[in-house]
Amino acid sequence: xxxxxxxxxxxxxxxxxxxxxxxxxxxxxxxxxxxxxxxxxxxxxxxxxxxxxxxxxxxxxxxxxxxxxxxxxxxxxxxxxxxxxxxxxxxxxxxxxxxxxxxxxxxxxxxxxxxxxxxxxxxxxxxxxxxxxxxxxxxxxxxxxxxxxxxxxxxxxxxxxxxxxxxxxxxxxxxxxxxxxxxxxxxxxxxxxxxxxxxxxxxxxxxxxxxxxxxxxxxxxxxxxxxxxxxxxxxxxxxxxxxxxxxxxxxxxxxxxxxxxxxxxxxxxxxxxxxxxxxxxxxxxxxxxxxxxxxxxxxxxxxxxxxxxxxxxxxxxxxxxxxxxxxxxxxxxxxxxxxxxxxxxxxxxxxxxxxxxxxxxxxxxxxxxxxxxxxxxxxxxxxxxxxxxxxxxxxxxxxxxxxxxxxxxxxxxxxxxxxxxxxxxxxxxxxxxxxxxxxxxxxxxxxxxxx
Numbered sequence: 053x054x055x056x057x058x059x060x061x062x063x064x065x066x067x068x069x070x071x072x073x074x075x076x077x078x079x080x081x082x083x084x085x086x087x088x089x090x091x092x093x094x095x096x097x098x099x100x101x102x103x104x105x106x107x108x109x110x111x112x113x114x115x116x117x118x119x120x121x122x123x124x125x126x127x128x129x130x131x132x133x134x135x136x137x138x139x140x141x142x143x144x145x146x147x148x149x150x151x152x153x154x155x156x157x158x159x160x161x162x163x164x165x166x167x168x169x170x171x172x173x174x175x176x177x178x179x180x181x182x183x184x185x186x187x188x189x190x191x192x193x194x195x196x197x198x199x200x201x202x203x204x205x206x207x208x209x210x211x212x213x214x215x216x217x218x219x220x221x222x223x224x225x226x227x228x229x230x231x232x233x234x235x236x237x238x239x240x241x242x243x244x245x246x247x248x249x250x251x252x253x254x255x256x257x258x259x260x261x262x263x264x265x266x267x268x269x270x271x272x273x274x275x276x277x278x279x280x281x282x283x284x285x286x287x288x289x290x291x292x293x294x295x296x297x298x299x300x301x302x303x304x305x306x307x308x309x310x311x312x313x314x315x316x317x318x319x320x321x322x323x324x325x326x327x328x329x330x331x332x333x334x335x336x337x338x339x340x341x342x343x344x345x346x347x348x349x350x351x352x353x354x355x356x357x358x359x360x361x362x363x364x365x366x367x368x369x370x371x372x373x374x375x376x377x378x379x380x381x382x383x384x385x386x387x388x389x390x391x392x393x394x395x396x397x398x399x400x401x402x403x404x405x406x407x408x409x410x411x412x413x414x415x416x417x418x419x420x421x422x423x424x425x426x427x428x429x430x431x432x433x434x435x436x437x438x439x440x441x442x443x444x445x446x447x448x449x450x451x452x453x454x455x456x457x458x459x460x461x462x463x464x465x466x467x468x469x470x471x472x473x474x475x476x477x478x479x480x481x482x483x484x485x486x487x488x489x490x491x492x493x494x495x496x497x498x499x500x501x502x503x
Contacts, residue, residue, distance in 0.1 A: 372407055449490075
């Protein structure tokens with residue numbers, strides 16, 4: 053388990069770089085957790101905002117209905133008050149008519165009283181004359197008649213007596229007839245007064261009914277206004293909650309933006325460090341080759357595998373690789389090293405092969421491709437590596453073949469995936485897929501020492 057590929061200086065350089073990356077990844081993990089928590093909080097706040105907005109829509113609809121109902125009540129109350137005012141005017145007119153009838157009746161009763169008194173006086177005078185004539189008897193009448201000078205005087209005296217009698221009778225009859233007329237007028241006035249009082253009583257009963265309805269409308273109007281005030285207060289409270297949640301989300305988003313900026317800076321730093329590590333490794337390779345050439349040796353770097361041939365079962369390698377299933381992708385990630393939440397593609401294959409002593413130190417996908425012995429697709433066996441190339445012909449991805457046309461690897465990531473939240477969003481993690489699921493150009497390699 054002691055491959056000697058390149059000098060020990062390369063191992064030291066790479067180890068130092070890994071330590072630096074571990075510190076950055078630890079920071080990234082904290083940031084990832086923070087972003088995930090903050091985004092979850094924003095999502096919860098947004099759900100609460102949507103619920104508050106739904107409540108506000110319901111409150112606004114109810115408020116609109118309440119306002120329309122209050123407006124209808126107000127119009128109905130106005131019409132009701134007009135009816136009450138009209139009835140009150142009718143009652144006042146009837147009251148004036150009743151008072152007038154009472155005054156007319158009182159005046160007529162005074163006239164009737166005077167008429168009755170005059171009749172009584174005339175009747176009493178008539179009675180007095182009759183009494184006098186009765187006392188004087190026939191002699192008095194005879195004396196009036198015998199005192200006539202001649203026949204014509206007698207006729208005149210007789211006519212005078214008859215005329216006086218008729219006058220008394222006519223006068224009394226006229227007074228009685230006039231009294232009857234007065235009494236008839238009085239009865240008519242009393243009938244009119246009674247009818248007016250009935251109409252007034254009916255109008256007052258109708259007014260009381262209208263006023264009762266008006267009181268009900270007023271109570272309903274007041275209750276509706278209280279309901280509207282409550283709805284508007286609830287809407288204001290909901291709006292206040294929305295404003296507060298919006299301000300919270302704005303503050304949370306500011307934090308996320310700050311964290312993402314830190315993540316971007318960390319990712320850029322990790323990229324530069326990875327490039328520097330590769331540059332140093334390539335430089336060390338060139339130096340080793342130059343030393344080999346200067347010493348007269350082969351121009352190729354050779355590796356001694358005589359004591360380190362893998363004697364185990366390839367299925368053990370695959371079983372161990374599957375224990376990483378579900379681990380999230382992380383650019384330059386070195387899970388489970390402290391501070392890392394995930395792995396990138398080359399760290400995954402390195403972890404698996406290093407566990408079985410087939411790789412002593414970390415190499416990226418390009419390094420692992422150079423490290424392996426090229427094989428054809430038909431020669432693939434479980435545990436062999438599959439390398440994928442970009443459009444420029446450079447190796448940019450590595451996975452492990454597990455048999456039956458399938459591969460296992462940390463898939464779906466890239467330089468921008470440096471947080472767990474971004475890995476979750478991209479579904480970037482260790483998983484098993486078909487060998488043909490990736491259409492990029494690929495080659496195959498077998499790790500030195502693999503039997």
